[in-house]
Amino acid sequence: MTNDYLTVSALTKYIKRKFDVDPYLSKVYLTGEISNFRLRPNAHQYFSLKDDNAKISAIMFKSAFNRIKFTPEEGMKVLVVGHISVYEPTGSYQIYVEQMEPDGVGQLYQAYEQLKKKLSSEGLFTLPKKPLVKFPKRIAVVTSPSGAVIRDIITTVRRRYPIAQIVLFPALVQGTEASADIVRQIERVNQIGNFDTLIVGRGGGSIEDLWPFNEEIVARAIVSSEVPVISSVGHETDTTIADLVADVRAATPTAAAELAVPRLDQVLVDLKTTQNRVINAAYQVIQEDKLRLKRLQQSTVFTSPQRIYETFSQRLDLLSQRLYNQADKITGKRKEQFADLKMRLRLVAPTYTIKEQQQRLTTLQSRLGRSTTQNLKNIRQHYQMLVGSLDHLSPLKILSRGYTYTTDDKGRFVKRVSDLNSQTIDVHFSDGTVHASVNDIHPKKEN
Numbered sequence: 168m169t170n171d172y173l174t175v176s177a178l179t180k181y182i183k184r185k186f187d188v189d190p191y192l193s194k195v196y197l198t199g200e201i202s203n204f205r206l207r208p209n210a211h212q213y214f215s216l217k218d219d220n221a222k223i224s225a226i227m228f229k230s231a232f233n234r235i236k237f238t239p240e241e242g243m244k245v246l247v248v249g250h251i252s253v254y255e256p257t258g259s260y261q262i263y264v265e266q267m268e269p270d271g272v273g274q275l276y277q278a279y280e281q282l283k284k285k286l287s288s289e290g291l292f293t294l295p296k297k298p299l300v301k302f303p304k305r306i307a308v309v310t311s312p313s314g315a316v317i318r319d320i321i322t323t324v325r326r327r328y329p330i331a332q333i334v335l336f337p338a339l340v341q342g343t344e345a346s347a348d349i350v351r352q353i354e355r356v357n358q359i360g361n362f363d364t365l366i367v368g369r370g371g372g373s374i375e376d377l378w379p380f381n382e383e384i385v386a387r388a389i390v391s392s393e394v395p396v397i398s399s400v401g402h403e404t405d406t407t408i409a410d411l412v413a414d415v416r417a418a419t420p421t422a423a424a425e426l427a428v429p430r431l432d433q434v435l436v437d438l439k440t441t442q443n444r445v446i447n448a449a450y451q452v453i454q455e456d457k458l459r460l461k462r463l464q465q466s467t468v469f470t471s472p473q474r475i476y477e478t479f480s481q482r483l484d485l486l487s488q489r490l491y492n493q494a495d496k497i498t499g500k501r502k503e504q505f506a507d508l509k510m511r512l513r514l515v516a517p518t519y520t521i522k523e524q525q526q527r528l529t530t531l532q533s534r535l536g537r538s539t540t541q542n543l544k545n546i547r548q549h550y551q552m553l554v555g556s557l558d559h560l561s562p563l564k565i566l567s568r569g570y571t572y573t574t575d576d577k578g579r580f581v582k583r584v585s586d587l588n589s590q591t592i593d594v595h596f597s598d599g600t601v602h603a604s605v606n607d608i609h610p611k612k613e614n
Contacts, residue, residue, distance in 0.1 A: 244270040
């Protein structure tokens, strides 16, 4: 029974094979609106196509996406050609887009408008234009070597300004490789660097024929050129991106040559006119200078030169007097300031301070001597008073009046009868000591 069941992988492979072998799904033409689109630079593009009732996943590989001339946008209606198949890992079916173009508007026109909008937002159309050299010596021309453009430019330049040198930089001006070839030649012109003007152009044609001049790389090469660029692409009614970014746009190759060089005969006429104007102007200047010289020779400076110094001499005397007066005032004021400073300096000078301190020291020394003498006198008087008081209180003084004092055999004072502990005593007089024996003691009776 299990042999009757398919695996998911087997079923998906079966369905994928059905899609791949179905002749109606091998080349499908679809119209729809782009959804879920996010530009992935230099990679495969994944998005959806939808209408009001359904949606299908879509993938466009990098090689196919690089061939389209416009940039798809969210919500844009497009016409696509591709085939339907199944992506096995998820089992979802999708369209593999091989070709794409806008629905209702030509693909090239859509790409033209998109690039025009992009470059305009960057400000490339409003950049300051480089002025053309009025009298160019060398002119570079980037165009086809076999077309009528280079012949018209050479004929016009030789007729108008034959002294200018024209250098052709041959380039493809039609086809898928033309834009890269044009850019390479523009860069060569700038690398050589000794050209005054660069003409880039080709003859008329359809938008497809003129498309290399609508490529972004060509536009940016023209903007980056250090040499002023004249664009002459197509007819007067054709306007390319190269025309918009160039420094000057010419309607035809002949017009480009006329813009690049002046007319030599007109230049010679202008030179002759300018020469006459210079001669006349020089003659007028010489005549005016002669009149001026004559007036100067008749002026006081030359006729009576001494008068020039009279006023200056008088002014010098006045200024000298004012200078002397001012110097006297300044000198007097400085003397007063000097005297004041001298007085102030004396007050603060070290010699004055030392003298003042010396006088103060002498006064203090005198006061110190008197104070020391008085103190010694007072001390002596006080000492004598103390000596007298001490003398009055001295035991010797008392002994000299007939008093004595008694000590026992151990040298202790005997103040009362009860202090006697031995039979011998010493009686001290003012003029000596008597050693005595105690024979009898009579204590004082208390009342």
